[in-house]
Amino acid sequence: MRDTVQWRVYFIEGKTDWQAALERYELATGAKPRRVRVSEKAPEDLLYLVREIPGLEIEILRPILPRDVWLTHEEEQKEPQMSLFGEVEG
Known part of the structure; x- marks a missing residue:
């Protein structure tokens, strides 16, 4: 099992870039x-393109450049948690 999620970043200026990024991601x-991460300062046209993909979980974060889109197909790994009885949950 992996400890970290691997993200791939793409610079998106328009619909053609977005389609190419999705194709390159799947190829790679x-x-x-x-899942996708975009900047809280992302332009509306970029947010519109991202929202067009059904089932894509969108995270809006501060420290991302406005035209960068970060993609992953992996789930976030949760830290194992100890219960009151000493059994590992997670």
């Missing part, structure tokens, strides 16, 4: 992206 990883 063998999977369709399930």
Whole structure:
């Protein structure tokens, strides 16, 4: 099991770039992206393109450049948590 999620970043100026990024991501990883991270300062046209993909989980974060889109198909790994009885949950 992996400890970290691997993200791939793409610079998107328009619809053509977005379509190419999705194709390149699938070619590189063998999977369709399930999660995307964009800047809180991303332009509306970029947010519109990202929202067009059904089932894509969108995270809006501060420290990302406005036209960068980060993609992954991996789930966030949760830290194992100890219960009151000493059994590991997670």
